Amino acid sequence: MSSNTIVLLDIPCVVEGRAWSPNTWKTRFALNYKGLPFTVKWVEYPDIAQACKDIGADPTGTRADGSPSYTLPAIYDPSTGRGIAESALIARYLDKTYPDTPRLIPAETDAFHAAFQEAFFHLIQSKMKIMSCPTAAQLNPPSEAFYRKTRETIFGKRLEEISPEGTVRETQLKQLQEGFTKIAGWFSMDGNDKLFFMGNTISHADTSVAGWLMWIRQILGRDGPEWTAIQTWDGGRWARYMQYFEKYEVASI
Amino acid sequence: MSSNTIVLLDIPCVVEGRAWSPNTWKTRFALNYKGLPFTVKWVEYPDIAQACKDIGADPTGTRADGSPSYTLPAIYDPSTGRGIAESALIARYLDKTYPDTPRLIPAETDAFHAAFQEAFFHLIQSKMKIMSCPTAAQLNPPSEAFYRKTRETIFGKRLEEISPEGTVRETQLKQLQEGFTKIAGWFSMDGNDKLFFMGNTISHADTSVAGWLMWIRQILGRDGPEWTAIQTWDGGRWARYMQYFEKYEVASI
Numbered sequence: 001m002s003s004n005t006i007v008l009l010d011i012p013c014v015v016e017g018r019a020w021s022p023n024t025w026k027t028r029f030a031l032n033y034k035g036l037p038f039t040v041k042w043v044e045y046p047d048i049a050q051a052c053k054d055i056g057a058d059p060t061g062t063r064a065d066g067s068p069s070y071t072l073p074a075i076y077d078p079s080t081g082r083g084i085a086e087s088a089l090i091a092r093y094l095d096k097t098y099p100d101t102p103r104l105i106p107a108e109t110d111a112f113h114a115a116f117q118e119a120f121f122h123l124i125q126s127k128m129k130i131m132s133c134p135t136a137a138q139l140n141p142p143s144e145a146f147y148r149k150t151r152e153t154i155f156g157k158r159l160e161e162i163s164p165e166g167t168v169r170e171t172q173l174k175q176l177q178e179g180f181t182k183i184a185g186w187f188s189m190d191g192n193d194k195l196f197f198m199g200n201t202i203s204h205a206d207t208s209v210a211g212w213l214m215w216i217r218q219i220l221g222r223d224g225p226e227w228t229a230i231q232t233w234d235g236g237r238w239a240r241y242m243q244y245f246e247k248y249e250v251a252s253i
Numbered sequence: 254m255s256s257n258t259i260v261l262l263d264i265p266c267v268v269e270g271r272a273w274s275p276n277t278w279k280t281r282f283a284l285n286y287k288g289l290p291f292t293v294k295w296v297e298y299p300d301i302a303q304a305c306k307d308i309g310a311d312p313t314g315t316r317a318d319g320s321p322s323y324t325l326p327a328i329y330d331p332s333t334g335r336g337i338a339e340s341a342l343i344a345r346y347l348d349k350t351y352p353d354t355p356r357l358i359p360a361e362t363d364a365f366h367a368a369f370q371e372a373f374f375h376l377i378q379s380k381m382k383i384m385s386c387p388t389a390a391q392l393n394p395p396s397e398a399f400y401r402k403t404r405e406t407i408f409g410k411r412l413e414e415i416s417p418e419g420t421v422r423e424t425q426l427k428q429l430q431e432g433f434t435k436i437a438g439w440f441s442m443d444g445n446d447k448l449f450f451m452g453n454t455i456s457h458a459d460t461s462v463a464g465w466l467m468w469i470r471q472i473l474g475r476d477g478p479e480w481t482a483i484q485t486w487d488g489g490r491w492a493r494y495m496q497y498f499e500k501y502e503v504a505s506i
Contacts, residue, residue: 092443107443111450112365112458114439119371186367190345190360197364205365 004079005037009051009072012042013138020138022215026087027073029207032248034094034101038075045139045146048072055083087211088117091204104204116197116205123179124212129172130226132162135219173226177233183209184234195244210245213238257332258290262304262325265295266391273391275468279340280326282460285501287347287354291328298392298399301325308336340464341370344457357457369450369458376432377465382425383479385415388472426479430486436462437487448497463498466491 008027013020019028031038043051048070052059055076059068074085077097084093091104105113136147136159148159155162163169187194197205213230220226231239261280266273272281284291296304301323305312308329312321327338330350337346344357358366389400389412401412408415416422440447450458466483473479484492 088442096443105443106361107445108359108451109362109365110443110445111439111447112362112369114442115372115458116365116368118376118435119368122375123371182371183368186364189341189367190349190358190363192360192363194364198361205368 005039006031007055007076007078008038008040009043009048009055009074009076010040011045011048011072011143012140014140015138018218020135020215020218021072022212023071023087024073025211025214026204026207027075027090029202029210029245029248030087030091030094030104030204031075032250033104033202033207034098036094036098036101043072045143047142052083052085056081057083057085060086087208088113088204091207102201104202104207106198106203109198109203113204117208120183120205120208123182124176124209127172127176127179129163130169130176131216131219132159135215138219173229177230180230180238181234184237187237195240206241210241213242214245214249217242258292259284260308260329260331261291261293262296262301262308262327262329263293264298264301264325264396265393267393268391271471273388273468273471274325275465276324276340277326278464278467279457279460280328280343282455282463282498282501283340283344283347283357283457284328285503286357286455286460287351289347289351289354296325298396300395305336305338309334310336310338313339340461341366341457344460355454357455357460359451359456362451362456366457370461373436373458373461376435377429377462380425380429380432382416383422383429384469384472385412388468391472426482430483433483433491434487437490440490448493459494463494466495467498467502470495 008024008031010019010024010028011021012018019025041051052070052072052074055074057070057074057076060071061069063069071085073087073090074083075090075093076083077093080097082093084090088105092110094101095103095105132151132155136144136151139147151162152159163172187197192199194200197203216230217227261277261284263272263277263281264274265271272278294304305323305325305327308327310323310327310329313324314322316322324338326340326343327336328343328346329336330346333350335346337343341358345363347354348356348358385404385408389397389404392400404415405412416425440450445452447453450456469483470480
């Protein structure tokens, strides 16, 4: 590992050395797919803003009170001195800075990737109520408290009340399934069933889908009843999808 | 014009020979961009289902009561004997059947086009309350009655109450503007400002955006205050966009 090794800022969980966030998983997949070595700097939720400022990464949004919002993933690349946050911006940066690595957002799909992001938010990211409690339980205390407070403010109820066992939770899981089934349909619109968005080649859209599936699998448990159900959705598509991504789960260094 | 000329099923309006629907405009742009000659069969709303069945076009959806739903655009291609409804399916059919014409949905963008369609629905198509009254006013009586009845059922109020002048309508227009501004941002995500989704080449996503802009311009009036405002949105992007599409407005025969 040279002093030019990329640093990935990631959120830790109760399992040491294990990533917790669906969004940082996207960048892990991206770096591993490109074969770019990286080290990890673990950052608890309350420290994310300062850590991003320290590497010169711009905020990724604006809070309700107008103040800047900082999120992970972020990377720091010593070879250029740049700090960048947000998985799509990072993918574009890596494509540009390391042109000899496989491209994640080919030019002709650049605008389409932004459209994908919008659709993915509506179909999947906004349908994640089932994750609220189990995901909080896997965070370390400082992050758990931060996560609980922000989510309880958004939903206007206690974390434990967002997805209670029974018909409420079953309906939420069904809505998530509908989102994935819609996306599954996208892979064969022209009659050719594809494994990935662009066919046989991974793109940023695929690392996004895989990142969120990784999170779901890890949090709900590989042998849990809900992940077991998800593996049967859409003719087993998502089980195959994650099987393919296995080789990009572990960092190359 | 040969006996093999494609027939486009379109919805007429009070101006004879003038298309009315945002969705049939997509297919008009597609046929003209590809240089494929076509004739038009005008179909009033209450006759759409039968006209689609007559050419063997499949339904495009399911109504709340479970019955099949038929919509336009649809085309009948005498050279293959095929009838197809829905603009994206038509684009894919034309790409496949006429491979020497410019392609609207390149293979590597096929799944992304479906993602675009989902995002476009959320950002634009679902934000069209301002169009309810003026668009109904431009339909012929049989279509106007049909359109009014279906829309009043959806919204649970009279057509005239959906977008009343004043702050309600101003807010609706602002929401529509936010959708277009988001899409405008997609054209320069990688730092290269593009005219169209794929750069300098039109795709089905572009005929979709242009089709809806055509409808808005025609219904609200080219010199009306709202279209005048829209032309200033996003640095004049949409005015330039529609200027480019002018050459594809009129059929090639």
